[in-house]
Amino acid sequence: NAGVTQTPKFQVLKTGQSMTLQCAQDMNHEYMSWYRQDPGMGLRLIHYSVGAGITDQGEVPNGYNVSRSTTEDFPLRLLSAAPSQTSVYFCASSYMGGGNEQYFGPGTRLTVT
Amino acid sequence: AQSVAQPEDQVNVAEGNPLTVKCTYSVSGNPYLFWYVQYPNRGLQFLLKYITGDNLVKGSYGFEAEFNKSQTSFHLKKPSALVSDSALYFCAVRDIRTSYDKVIFGPGTSLSVIP
Numbered sequence: 315n316a317g318v319t320q321t322p323k324f325q326v327l328k329t330g331q332s333m334t335l336q337c338a339q340d341m342n343h344e345y346m347s348w349y350r351q352d353p354g355m356g357l358r359l360i361h362y363s364v365g366a367g368i369t370d371q372g373e374v375p376n377g378y379n380v381s382r383s384t385t386e387d388f389p390l391r392l393l394s395a396a397p398s399q400t401s402v403y404f405c406a407s408s409y410m411g412g413g414n415e416q417y418f419g420p421g422t423r424l425t426v427t
Numbered sequence: 428a429q430s431v432a433q434p435e436d437q438v439n440v441a442e443g444n445p446l447t448v449k450c451t452y453s454v455s456g457n458p459y460l461f462w463y464v465q466y467p468n469r470g471l472q473f474l475l476k477y478i479t480g481d482n483l484v485k486g487s488y489g490f491e492a493e494f495n496k497s498q499t500s501f502h503l504k505k506p507s508a509l510v511s512d513s514a515l516y517f518c519a520v521r522d523i524r525t526s527y528d529k530v531i532f533g534p535g536t537s538l539s540v541i542p
Contacts, residue, residue, distance in 0.1 A: 318470070349532075354436075354534055354535075355534060356431075356517060356532040356533050356534045356535055357471075357517070357532040358532075359530065404470055404471065406470075406471075412459055412521050412530075413459050413476065413478040415461060415473040415476055416471075416473070416530075417473070418463075418470035418471040418472070419470050420468075420469060420470045421468075421469070421470050
């Protein structure tokens with residue numbers, strides 16, 4: 315199994331540009347999520363999904379959109395990039411049930427200039 | 428409200444010595460507790476978790492953690508540190524009564540094991 319994969323690994327955007335961060339998992343996990351990691355702040359949940367066609371907002375959803383058309387894929391869209399969105403983004407997945415651990419992708423390092 | 432504290436930004440320990448990375452939490456109900464490790468330029472990897480039962484939980488790479496309900500703590504421990512244990516460690520908590528968007532991660536503790 316490849317686990318959780320993310321593309322691209324690195325990205326530089328100009329303010330106002332849009333882009334999509336890709337995330338895929340091959341473990342048939344129902345739950346998928348996007349986090350951003352900023353120094354000293356741990357991981358903050360952006361959006362999550364409990365199955366195809368079902369998404370919801372996390373702690374810091376503004377400026378981001380998600381959709382989940384299949385169990386495997388959970389792309390994150392930046393609508394109009396801002397410097398405040400400079401961060402490292404992680405996708406994660408798990409089986410349903412709050413006691414299940416999450417599996418994380420390798421991350422995407424995004425810089426917005 | 429839920430919260431997780433990792434009171435030490437940095438922990439330094441000599442190779443072969445025992446290590447402890449501290450975590451305290453606050454939830455209104457009973458918690459699910461997790462430890463994850465992050466090596467440089469990598470995603471987080473699961474180490475261990477407490478769901479219920481025995482307060483001492485054993486996990487990957489020789490790590491263990493003790494759940495202490497009265498002190499609301501879940502400290503990560505290892506009897507003998509290795510240089511390869513140097514990484515960033517995150518504690519996470521979820522109140523079992525809340526929905527998925529309430530998984531809270533601590534700010535992380537950087538562990539350096541000195542040869």
